[in-house]
Amino acid sequence: MADKAARKELIETVQASLGEKIAEVDRDVIDPFVRVEAKDWPEVALFLRDRCGLDYLACLTSIDRGADGLEAVYGIERMDAERLQITVKILVSKDEPNIPSVEDVWRTADWHEREAWDLMGIVFTGHHNLVRILCAEDWEGHPLRKDYKSPDYYHGIRNNVV
Amino acid sequence: MGPEGYQELNLTSDSPTRDNILIANVDKLINWTRRSSVWPMTFGLACCAIEMMATGAANYDIDRFGSGPFRATPRQADLMIVAGTVSNKMAPRVKRLYDQMPEPKYVIAMGACTVSGGPYIKHGYHVLKGVDRVVPVDVYVPGCPPRPEALLEGLFRIQEKIEKERILDKHRKGQKPAVLVE
Numbered sequence: 001m002a003d004k005a006a007r008k009e010l011i012e013t014v015q016a017s018l019g020e021k022i023a024e025v026d027r028d029v030i031d032p033f034v035r036v037e038a039k040d041w042p043e044v045a046l047f048l049r050d051r052c053g054l055d056y057l058a059c060l061t062s063i064d065r066g067a068d069g070l071e072a073v074y075g076i077e078r079m080d081a082e083r084l085q086i087t088v089k090i091l092v093s094k095d096e097p098n099i100p101s102v103e104d105v106w107r108t109a110d111w112h113e114r115e116a117w118d119l120m121g122i123v124f125t126g127h128h129n130l131v132r133i134l135c136a137e138d139w140e141g142h143p144l145r146k147d148y149k150s151p152d153y154y155h156g157i158r159n160n161v162v
Numbered sequence: 163m164g165p166e167g168y169q170e171l172n173l174t175s176d177s178p179t180r181d182n183i184l185i186a187n188v189d190k191l192i193n194w195t196r197r198s199s200v201w202p203m204t205f206g207l208a209c210c211a212i213e214m215m216a217t218g219a220a221n222y223d224i225d226r227f228g229s230g231p232f233r234a235t236p237r238q239a240d241l242m243i244v245a246g247t248v249s250n251k252m253a254p255r256v257k258r259l260y261d262q263m264p265e266p267k268y269v270i271a272m273g274a275c276t277v278s279g280g281p282y283i284k285h286g287y288h289v290l291k292g293v294d295r296v297v298p299v300d301v302y303v304p305g306c307p308p309r310p311e312a313l314l315e316g317l318f319r320i321q322e323k324i325e326k327e328r329i330l331d332k333h334r335k336g337q338k339p340a341v342l343v344e
Contacts, residue, residue, distance in 0.1 A: 134288075135251065135288065136250060136251040139250075143287045143288065148287070150287035154250050155250075155253075155254065157250070157253060157290065157295050157296065158291070158295065159250070159287075159291065161279065161283060161291050
């Protein structure tokens with residue numbers, strides 16, 4: 001992983017170049033991150049890939065922030081020896097959990113986004129095949145949400161015992 | 163001629179049957195052959211499968227007990243070792259594989275997950291809480307995962323069960339029907 005100075009420098013470059021597209025920056029936490037609005041995300045993603053050379057979406061995490069909504073955390077890297085890396089966070093409301101898909105930007109986003117849809121219910125608009133990837137096709141609900149209740153029966157098999 | 167309908171065996175020295183007669187209890191004979199060749203299905207679902215592989219490998223050597231050939235198809239298998247966590251998505255497949263096995267067939271539930279859901283029993287929305295909800299289980303082997311010795315012990319219990327079978331009884335009479343998976 002790239003050293004912290006390089007990561008901070010990258011964040012400063014991104015902020016200086018994109019200006020108001022970056023909603024928030026925090027350089028002093030363990031994992032420095034930038035926060036963007038969902039509508040600005042495709043533009044920021046293309047900037048990160050084409051101008052900063054971050055060519056690999058290593059990780060997409062989704063978090064249930066309770067009343068604040070749902071959050072997607074993107075870990076984006078450059079595939080070289082130094083592994084320059086940036087973390088991007090996007091917060092959306094639970095009523096409209098829509099984030100533009102970046103599967104055209106990074107191929108790995110395809111399955112990552114399907115997983116976040118399956119387990120957390122974030123809708124990645126523009127994804128070509130947004131179907132469940134882990135749960136069964138006919139599963140109901142998004143299991144990693146905090147208010148999720150697992151079904152008592154699934155295909156006639158009793159599910160909850162405790 | 164003996165009793166009506168039966169022909170007396172010709173045991174004179176020039177008869178081809180003279181040296182080829184074996185008299186045995188049919189239950190004992192058939193059960194002996196069955197218990198000596200319990201062929202399991204190659205069927206590993208999670209970490210328990212690693213212990214199952216170890217049981218098949220040289221150190222524990224399940225071949226000593228006639229159970230070495232792990233078949234790659236249910237149609238040639240006598241024993242299904244359900245080794246590992248059965249997810250709700252996998253449960254209908256497990257049931258289908260069981261249905262495809264020819265009688266007589268036996269099931270070992272190997273490990274905490276297949277016995278009862280194991281560590282997933284409370285929060286595992288995706289885990290079947292015990293494989294006996296979809297297929298009838300003959301022997302439960304607890305452990306997380308069970309050591310190969312424990313799995314071998316489970317095999318011995320299956321063999322003991324086979325030895326008690328009567329060929330003229332309707333096979334597996336009184337067996338609880340498996341839960342239907344739609």
